[in-house]
Amino acid sequence: xxxxxxxxMNMVPFIDIMLVLLTIVLMTSSFIVSGKIPxxxxxxxxxxxxxxxxxxxxxxAEGTIYLDSQPxxxxxxxxxxxxxxxxxAFLLRADQAVSLQHFVDVVDxxxxxxxxKVAVQTESGGR
Numbered sequence: 001x002x003x004x005x006x007x008x009m010n011m012v013p014f015i016d017i018m019l020v021l022l023t024i025v026l027m028t029s030s031f032i033v034s035g036k037i038p039x040x041x042x043x044x045x046x047x048x049x050x051x052x053x054x055x056x057x058x059x060x061a062e063g064t065i066y067l068d069s070q071p072x073x074x075x076x077x078x079x080x081x082x083x084x085x086x087x088x089a090f091l092l093r094a095d096q097a098v099s100l101q102h103f104v105d106v107v108d109x110x111x112x113x114x115x116x117k118v119a120v121q122t123e124s125g126g127r
Contacts, residue, residue: 056069089117
């Protein structure tokens, strides 16, 4: 039997693997250093509107809540929609100047009552 002694090792595959690992480390390290991934929330582009029957909840700039154009308080909103089928779709239309807390209060009422079909209306276009 004529066996050749092991004289050298082909390093090219190891170098390729190391370059891939180095690329992965460098790509993820920038996210780790900053602590978060920066997110700019743009205006939404037009999407196909949902044509199913839905109820509309609107919030004006002062934070007044309207359910199908009828003004309500947060508590009254909860009592009013409590009897609705949980599959009812709701469309939230909030003025961009409304306080985030008012918006969260309305979403919290919907979540507590178990409504899952909720959409937020936005304007088409960008800045």
